[in-house]
Amino acid sequence: MHHHLTTAAITLGSLIMASFITKPNDSVPAGYKAGDKAADFKLKNINDQFVSLADYKTAKGFIVVFTCNHCPYAIAYEDRIEELDKKYASKGYPVIAINPNDAVSYPEDSFENMKVRAKQKGFTFPYLYDETQVTAKTYGALRTPHVYLLQKSSSDLIVKYVGAIDDNSQDAKAVKIKYLENAVDELLAGKDVSTKETKAIGCSIKWKKA
Amino acid sequence: MKHLSLLSFLLISVSSYAQNTPYITFNELEKIMYQQDDTVRIINFWATWCKPCIEELPAFEQISAEYKTQKVKIILVSMDFKSKIDIQLKPYIQKNHIQSTVFVMDQTDSNIWINKVSTEWSGSIPATIFTLQSKQLSFHEGKYSYEELKQKIQSIIQP
Secondary structure, three states, X not given: OHHHHHHHHHHHHHHHHHHHHHHHHHOOOOOOOOOOEOOOOOEEEOOOOEEOXXXXXXXXXXXXXXXXXXXXXXXXXXXXXXXXXXXXXXXXXXXXXXXXXXXXXXXXXXXXXXXXXHHHHOOOOOEEEOOOOHHHXXXXXXXXXXXXXXXXXXXXXXXXXXXXXXXXXXXXXXXXXXXXXXXXXXXXXXXXXOOOEOOOOEEXXXXXXX | OHHHHHHHHHHHHHHHHHHHOOXXXXXXXXXXXXXXXOOEEEEEEEOOOOHHXXXXXXXXXXXXXXXXXXXXXXXXXXXXXXXXHHHHHHHHHHHOOOOOEEEEEOOOOHHHHHHHHOOOOOOEEOEEEEEEOOEEEEEEEOOOOHHHHHHHXXXXXXX
């Protein structure tokens, strides 16, 4: 009896533990896939002004990049993200960068440090702070960097591509496939995006402790 | 006998590899992951700059020591950038006396190999996979505590 009780207690304990452990993941929905409608947001930019996608009346779409200050993969892509904005903003696809990380665990990713980094690097694109992490969760962003290419379709924003910027995080010069650029070019040419989803190694998004 | 010498060759090459923290392609890693012996392999993808990875590493080291006499082997696959191997990874391994085998992933095109590790993997680290011969026993994305890791191994070796 005692043995069974103990077993039951352990089982119950591990069940509770298991549900506790999986909780942070449960609060993250499956996330957007190509074809889904994306939600707009209103987030604070590094100039203290709030930015929404609806503010961009003439844009054809957006390159939304979840990124941050501290992650080596995000840092490795900073210049490439800047180049993407320089290349595609004028063509109707501006870059919108969003930092969703919990600044309590990662002070380097604080709003103040976002301002410092943007100034150092001379970012031409908005660098927004997803302080509540609602936008990252709604989109289903899991790592930095994690890209969502959106296209305007009447009043909707349709997800056209989700994933990596290209196939070589470490070395921009050795890139063979520019997944994101290919997708934007296809949209600009009025074509369907051929590669709609890719994966990449990245830093997990640092969710706030409940 | 032939098998034994092949096995010892593999063991020697793996352990000598470890000291030099060698680069490894995905194909090479796959061969190690799915070796046709009776050892359960726990392959952990990590990096020195990844805070949750560093936090869970002592658990892997402890498990590695505890299961030394059993057919359980831990392999740490570092995602550190090439430019950081000598200045960051090697000093880290030395300073923390890491005993597990460490490889450095030398493979671009992560879109292809991430799915080969596990289709469940989003690509964020840490991530851990358990293998036995050609089988993938379990996959876990995110940090392991010592208790969770121990429980998982127990459930695998003493089901």
